[in-house]
Amino acid sequence: MASNNNGRTASESFKAQALVYRHMYGILDSMCLKWIVDFRIPNIIHNHGKPITLSELVSVLKIPSAKVDSTDLFMHYMAHNGFFDIVTIHDDDDSNQEEEEKEAFALTAASELLIKGTENPSISPVVEMFLDDPTLSSSMHHLNKWFYDENRPLYEITLGKPLWEFLDKNPTNLSLFNDAMASDSQMIKLALKDHHMAFEGLETIVDVGGGNGTTAQIISEKFPALKCIVFDLPQVVKNLKGSNNLSFVGGDMFKSIPKADAILLKLVLHNWSDDNCIKILRNCKDAVNASSKNKNKGKIIILEAVINEEQDEPEITRLKFLMNISMHIILHGKERTKKEWESIFCVAGFYNYKISPFTGHLSLIEVYP
Numbered sequence: 591m592a593s594n595n596n597g598r599t600a601s602e603s604f605k606a607q608a609l610v611y612r613h614m615y616g617i618l619d620s621m622c623l624k625w626i627v628d629f630r631i632p633n634i635i636h637n638h639g640k641p642i643t644l645s646e647l648v649s650v651l652k653i654p655s656a657k658v659d660s661t662d663l664f665m666h667y668m669a670h671n672g673f674f675d676i677v678t679i680h681d682d683d684d685s686n687q688e689e690e691e692k693e694a695f696a697l698t699a700a701s702e703l704l705i706k707g708t709e710n711p712s713i714s715p716v717v718e719m720f721l722d723d724p725t726l727s728s729s730m731h732h733l734n735k736w737f738y739d740e741n742r743p744l745y746e747i748t749l750g751k752p753l754w755e756f757l758d759k760n761p762t763n764l765s766l767f768n769d770a771m772a773s774d775s776q777m778i779k780l781a782l783k784d785h786h787m788a789f790e791g792l793e794t795i796v797d798v799g800g801g802n803g804t805t806a807q808i809i810s811e812k813f814p815a816l817k818c819i820v821f822d823l824p825q826v827v828k829n830l831k832g833s834n835n836l837s838f839v840g841g842d843m844f845k846s847i848p849k850a851d852a853i854l855l856k857l858v859l860h861n862w863s864d865d866n867c868i869k870i871l872r873n874c875k876d877a878v879n880a881s882s883k884n885k886n887k888g889k890i891i892i893l894e895a896v897i898n899e900e901q902d903e904p905e906i907t908r909l910k911f912l913m914n915i916s917m918h919i920i921l922h923g924k925e926r927t928k929k930e931w932e933s934i935f936c937v938a939g940f941y942n943y944k945i946s947p948f949t950g951h952l953s954l955i956e957v958y959p
């Protein structure tokens with residue numbers, strides 16, 4: 591086969607060109623996702639009660655006639671990407687008394703997760719935080735500045751202070767952030783039924799960095815005999831009210847953590863460097879050891895990603911790598927491989943751990959002193 595530049599075949603170069611363009615256009619994937627969330631298209635189809643035709647959709651959205659074809663284009667692209675199914679429906683057209691076949695858009699598992707305001711889990715708030723919050727999403731445009739900065743995480747450069755201080759001073763951003771994390775926590779409902787063993791036999795649990803208590807509330811409802819404490823920064827928990835077996839305590843996990851049989855850490859350690867994680871984990875160890883019931887038998891339950899290129903589907907690895915880059919730049923945190931987790935557990939004084947699959951991208955890690 592004929593070769594062109596650098597000894598590559600033309601076919602290799604064309605594939606490479608497509609790869610470059612695919613990444614360049616990636617930003618439009620985010621924007622199309624933002625479009626279906628902003629326009630509440632999943633809710634519109636859900637409220638419609640059946641697959642929706644283009645003319646019905648543009649009518650609900652009051653799209654000007656000049657943009658009807660554009661709407662079709664966007665809907666087909668998102669259908670191609672798995673956000674909608676395209677189905678054929680039989681439409682009774684009153685004018686000619688004939689049944690007409692029409693194409694309609696139906697919800698898929700992905701767009702169902704973007705329906706807001708029903709009892710089912712919705713991750714729209716995560717999308718909104720990531721793509722809509724101007725302070726957070728515009729940070730990504732300052733990557734070049736971050737590369738030449740000595741040691742400040744991106745958020746500290748763009749927000750002028752550490753994320754948690756910024757959120758403390760900006761209540762609107764704090765609610766957007768807490769709503770996003772809470773909506774992600776709703777997904778654990780689906781995973782808990784297969785993992786109830788991890789919580790059985792416990793009398794007390796502290797959800798460290800538990801935000802507005804969504805995860806702890808789900809656990810407290812599933813295990814009514816388990817006393818659940820949500821421990822987070824004072825400004826995060828100050829106006830939150832507990833219930834029977836759920837309470838809120840304000841404090842700093844770098845200083846000390848309330849004692850309990852078990853400590854839960856969901857998406858907390860990925861915000862921090864190894865050294866900071868070791869400090870948090872040592873405080874967790876003190877907290878479970880201080881529980882009189884434990885006699886050095888307490889445990890830490892971690893819900894986080896574990897990078898595992900060999901075993902995971904390529905799409906899941908890609909997600910974990912992107913999460914890793916995001917955590918690395920915005921907070922100088924990281925997503926970790928099994929070896930990296932093991933190393934921080936060991937330095938923090940934990941010698942036994944077990945990793946089980948939890949959701950698609952998060953694992954459940956039980957760690958024992």
Ligand SMILES: C[S@@+](CC[C@H](N)C(=O)[O-])C[C@H]1O[C@@H](n2cnc3c(N)ncnc32)[C@H](O)[C@@H]1O
Pocket residue numbers: 754771772774775798799800801802805821822823826841842843844855856857858861
């Ligand atoms: C990424 S959020 C995770 C929230 C929750 N675990 C979830 O998954 O929905 C990290 C949490 O850590 C809390 N946090 C940050 N620094 C903290 C500290 N020094 N002590 C206690 N909590 C802290 C934040 O306020 C935030 O709620």
Ligand SMILES: O=c1cc(-c2ccc(O)cc2)oc2c(O)c(O)ccc12
Pocket residue numbers: 716720774857861913921
């Ligand atoms: O922008 C994010 C996103 C996440 C996130 C949300 C849901 C998941 O299942 C995984 C990761 O977490 C974040 C986070 O912990 C943070 O402190 C800032 C931003 C984000």
